[in-house]
Amino acid sequence: MKKAKILMIDDDKDIQELISSFFRVRNYDVVCYDDAQSALEDISSVKVKADVIITDLMLPGLSGIEFTQRLKVLGNEIPIILITANKKVETAVEAIAAGAYDFVVKPLHFPQLLVSVERALYLTRVEEENSTLKTVVQLQEGHNSIEGIIGKSAGIKNALELARRVSQSNANILITGESGTGKEVIAKAIHSMGSRKKAPFVAINCSAIPENLLESELFGHSKGAFTGAADKKVGLFEEAEGGTLFLDEIGDLTLPLQAKILRVLQEKKIKRIGENQYRAVNVRILSATHKNLRQEIANKNFREDLFFRLNVIPIWIPPLRERKEDILPLSEFFLRKYSALNNTKVKQFGKEAHDYLMNHAWPGNVRELENTIERAIVLSNSNIIRFEDVCTADNRTGGEQKEEAGVRFPVFGSNNVMTVEQLVNKYVQHVLDLNNGAKEKTARDLQIDRKTLYRRLREIERQQVEH
Structure with a gap:
């Protein structure tokens, strides 16, 4: 300190x-x-x-x-x-x-x-x-923001204005955009401005839960419905009764689950696993995806009828690289936000840091920018945020990692040789760190799907807890 x-x-x-x-x-x-x-x-x-x-x-x-x-x-x-x-x-x-x-x-x-x-x-x-x-509040109010979405570009203004207009309706909304652009924040804002704001807002990431558990999470199950079902469980559709259910990364749902979601949208009823009784639900569905669902339909990975049910009102959030004029307002907002949260004096951006923020491609979008500013505030020992405070190791070296940033392998013949599983986990964590936590880019770099990445990250977290 x-x-x-x-x-x-x-x-x-x-x-x-x-x-x-x-x-x-x-x-x-x-x-x-x-x-x-x-x-x-x-x-x-x-x-x-x-x-x-x-x-x-x-x-x-x-x-x-x-x-x-x-x-x-x-x-x-x-x-x-x-x-x-x-x-x-x-x-x-x-x-x-x-x-x-x-x-x-x-x-x-x-x-x-x-x-x-x-x-x-x-x-x-x-x-x-x-x-x-x-x-922070003044900054939000001065940059056309709702619930943490800040920006003055035409793209974000259009998204915010549409969100305001549709918030009072009960129509299903599909929010699209790359990972880290703020899809869930838009969904929360729509809920908080609407007539259901006093009822629950329940969110689930469809990529983060294994397929065999996702159905139980959504619809619930009866006691003894399957091995391990020691008691009955209320699903998220019932938890969100009267409010909003936000289905994030809905493009990663399997086709069988897509069919069950479609039935709920059509009949406004759900059935817990292991039960024959249907239960009426009153829930507004907001969904989001980083995928091109029309292409997924063409590839037979997504149901066209479900797409039309979800896509009554589409809201697209542009990537940060396409709205450069939002970078500095967002940076200033995060600067003040994390200065307050970390009990530090508000710092200023130096010229080189300012230029880096404006010229970086931000593949992780707003999430990456936020993580970068928070890290800079915590680690900077100066009143000025410098270039080295905001740039990451892979940017400093132009893509070639410094020795200390690379993966360190154990020496062969040692008594503590890594297993292949441990080595894979270490490398996955390494790539995730290089991408500033951007999971979509990490999965793309590793050439694996997002579900595989989420399973791997859960395994890494479990190992860290055990040790």
Whole structure:
């Protein structure tokens, strides 16, 4: 965690040394000044930055009170703690009226001074978080956003406007776009703006669940319906009663499940596995896919009748590379969002980082951009987000990985040789990391389908938990 910096003003070298030593051993940075005028000039010209100022009241030239007043006139909100040998109440009142955060009387009680400094830092952090969160809301409102979708490009404006218009209807909606473009966020926004907003919003990724379990997840099952069904289970259609069921990656459904979904859409009824009784359901269906379903129909992988049932109102979200004008508004939004969430000061993008953000292809779309900004905020040790903070290893080397970024194999003959399964898992995780978590691109690079990738990732997660 970044050290807090204290600016100390006192013409007594012994006091300077005592206070500096006390705070430095407690992981604070301390910079000392003999007079307030020099400190004021350096703060005003941003030659020095501080989180807290400790200043003596009686100083040569500019007094502690005058220093506090002038700093406040400049609009600087650094908390100031005044120390003095004067115990009169009037002096304390004057100090607080001038804008000081606290007033500490000599002889110094260092634990009390530490508490005062820590409270000042806490207050500053809370105020920064509140300011950041207000800025985030203003940023959203100022860039034609709903529920986290931000953008000013024609493509995203069209998608948002259509989402608003259809939110009050009960028509089925099919949201298409590449992975990471924000399909689920659009679906949640449609639900939250519609008449069903007080009822559940239930989402399921049809690629993430094995085929033999997906039917049970959707429709539920009775006790003893199959091996392992120790009790009855309510399916997601019933869980979403009165609300919205979002079927993400519906293009990956098997044909038998497609037929059952079609029956539900036609009859508004479901039947749990192992039961003969049909149950009426009142659910609005929103679905999404990264696939071209018309091509899937031509390839006999998707039912045409189901497509027409789902695609009553189509909403397409363009990839980020086709809406460059949205990159910076999104970047600024994520910058403020994750600064607030990570209790860090809001940083700025340096020119090289700015150019990288604008010129990168963003194969993982908004999800990749968000992950990149969050990582940069967490790892950056500067007030400026630099090029090396936002670019990934594969971009730094132009596609050729640095040695430390590559997969490390165990030495043959060792007692800890990887199994083929472990080696495959390691490589899958490696490619996923290179793609910043973009699963669609990872599956494409590995030349496997998304279901296989999801099964592999679940196995990796299981192994990590076990070890």
